[in-house]
């Protein structure tokens with residue numbers, strides 16, 4: 001699903017998340033491990049305020065695991081716990097519950113000390129479109145998909161999903177918008193499939209992808225497209241790939257749109273192996289938005 005975000009939609013999305021905040025102890029902020037900065041909502045800190053949060057670096061199977069470790073350390077420095085997960089395969093699910101318990105330990109200890117009966121941790125998932133929210137909810141729900149019913153005294157329509165004995169999850173995630181105003185962020189969102197291709201010029205996106213691969217993973221680029229030398233000229237790059245892979249039109253001319261589709265598809269579908277499109281060092285000096 002791709003949402004076109006207009007100011008009215010953003011305000012509504014924000015309102016919905018803000019309302020649900022009251023119902024939960026902790027927010028699971030779901031981001032794409034390949035672009036942990038670009039796949040965050042720009043106003044997330046302001047929206048969730050001081051509510052405890054756990055950052056989930058989802059799709060970690062598609063990201064460079066060393067860079068994912070750097071991101072975990074980056075968040076830790078800011079006092080935010082982050083863990084790498086793969087919702088599709090169900091990896092890291094136990095760690096989510098453990099981390100949530102750890103983060104909320106003091107609060108729950110205090111409740112117990114006051115004589116409040118222990119209850120399950122209540123959590124909600126928040127993330128931009130395509131971050132993997134539904135996949136994660138289904139994974140966590142497993143056979144406990146049976147709803148636990150409305151919580152008395154709060155919004156009638158909210159349903160809770162039991163996750164083990166220790167946790168309850170709101171069945172509808174909070175969907176927030178990405179930081180698409182920034183051109184580079186837009187490219188990263190498009191190359192990871194978070195926004196529709198049609199919003200961008202495919203050949204521009206391909207130039208971006210080839211530049212990125214050449215800079216960060218040159219051997220993989222050379223190997224896949226059999227470059228002995230990667231030419232500087234972008235037209236030569238397209239020509240080489242087009243001829244190699246038969247992206248041609250009548251008369252044997254290279255079809256640049258076909259080359260673009262091929263490169264984008266292959267970058268997205270892990271043909272180059274796991275890729276991380278951004279590193280924490282690029283954001284070290286920046287204030288958290």
Ligand SMILES: Nc1nc2c(ncn2[C@@H]2O[C@H](COP(=O)(O)OP(=O)(O)OP(=O)(O)O)[C@@H](O)[C@H]2O)c(=O)[nH]1
Nearest residue numbers: 001058059060086087088129130131132133134135
């Ligand atoms: N490789 C991989 N793919 C994943 C993972 N999690 C989700 N996906 C895929 O990412 C795509 C988007 O997942 P969804 O669960 O639909 O994402 P969503 O956040 O609910 O999306 P919206 O409904 O648009 O808000 C799907 O094709 C999933 O199969 C993961 O950990 N690894």
